[in-house]
Amino acid sequence: MKNITLPTPHKILNIIHETQAEYTFRVQCSDEIRHGQFYVLSIPKVGEAPISVSAQGDGWVEFTIRKVGRLTNGLFGMAKGDTLFMRGPYGNAFPVEDFEGKDLVVIAGGTGLAPVRSMLQYFYQYPEKIRSVHLIAGFKDIHCVLFEEDLQRFKSAFHTIYTLDNSREDGFETGMVTKFVKDIPFADFDDYNVVIVGPPVMINFTAKECVNQGVPEDKIWVSFERKMSCSVGKCGHCKINETYVCLEGPVFNYVRGKELLD
Numbered sequence: 001m002k003n004i005t006l007p008t009p010h011k012i013l014n015i016i017h018e019t020q021a022e023y024t025f026r027v028q029c030s031d032e033i034r035h036g037q038f039y040v041l042s043i044p045k046v047g048e049a050p051i052s053v054s055a056q057g058d059g060w061v062e063f064t065i066r067k068v069g070r071l072t073n074g075l076f077g078m079a080k081g082d083t084l085f086m087r088g089p090y091g092n093a094f095p096v097e098d099f100e101g102k103d104l105v106v107i108a109g110g111t112g113l114a115p116v117r118s119m120l121q122y123f124y125q126y127p128e129k130i131r132s133v134h135l136i137a138g139f140k141d142i143h144c145v146l147f148e149e150d151l152q153r154f155k156s157a158f159h160t161i162y163t164l165d166n167s168r169e170d171g172f173e174t175g176m177v178t179k180f181v182k183d184i185p186f187a188d189f190d191d192y193n194v195v196i197v198g199p200p201v202m203i204n205f206t207a208k209e210c211v212n213q214g215v216p217e218d219k220i221w222v223s224f225e226r227k228m229s230c231s232v233g234k235c236g237h238c239k240i241n242e243t244y245v246c247l248e249g250p251v252f253n254y255v256r257g258k259e260l261l262d
């Protein structure tokens, strides 16, 4: 059986430059992964960091990584064919089976789109499994837009609203994602779920806006990118009150998650 606490070498199959600061790394891997889980990626003598799986396929996984510090700088210096180390998969996942057959609203800010991308791709591939998908995806500006091909494809199957914080561009609204929550026809839904992913401040305001629009708190799901170290419940880095985000998260129902928002 695989020891998930041990980093193992994996070959980089491809690197896609999404934006100047965000690359998607396709890496050889045949693990069974649930939508929303993450790995700890590492480079020996450089560092390690938890990164969500942004897509998965036959013999590969993808990670979409924002360059912010030691490990991510190191990864951006790597090339196709190089080897990185990974341990995982870790964490819980989105309750996709519970979402099936219902309406689903996904609200994502910036790199927050990465942890929900594989679930969106799944429902795009199997539209019979979901009643409807409404996707609101927000980016700072046109240079920060991720997954352009996916966003185009999703338009044909989902109800989509793509928005830029301040600028005007064809195909995009202008304004924060919170502004568009009122455009979701919650009253027409029989049974539904709302997934919110992004920076804590975005999750906070968006969840509150959903509640203002009459969404019950227990229909909202959030995913946290809390600072972590071991990711296996040993070091306490991720602990908020009595909750180990690495073990019990990163996905939380908002009834519980709202107490964990900083």
Ligand SMILES: Cc1cc2nc3c(=O)[nH]c(=O)nc-3n(C[C@H](O)[C@H](O)[C@H](O)COP(=O)(O)OP(=O)(O)OC[C@H]3O[C@@H](n4cnc5c(N)ncnc54)[C@H](O)[C@@H]3O)c2cc1C
Residues within 6 Å of the ligand: 038, 047, 048, 049, 050, 051, 052, 053, 063, 064, 065, 066, 067, 068, 069, 070, 071, 072, 073, 111, 114, 115, 224, 225, 226, 227, 228, 250
């Ligand atoms: C479950 C989970 C999933 C995640 N998924 C993703 C993902 O899909 N994609 C992604 O890009 N990120 C993701 N992250 C975030 C990622 O793990 C962090 O950005 C990680 O810190 C990057 O590691 P690093 O070594 O490159 O950066 P670090 O060196 O750890 O730097 C991270 C930040 O801390 C600041 N910093 C570093 N050192 C110091 C210091 N001494 N004093 C003050 N500030 C400092 C840096 O300026 C930077 O802003 C996820 C996190 C979690 C917990």
Ligand code: FES
Residues within 6 Å of the ligand: 227, 228, 229, 230, 231, 232, 233, 234, 235, 236, 237, 238, 239, 244, 245, 246, 247
């Ligand atoms: S990251 Fe070490 S306990 Fe959660």
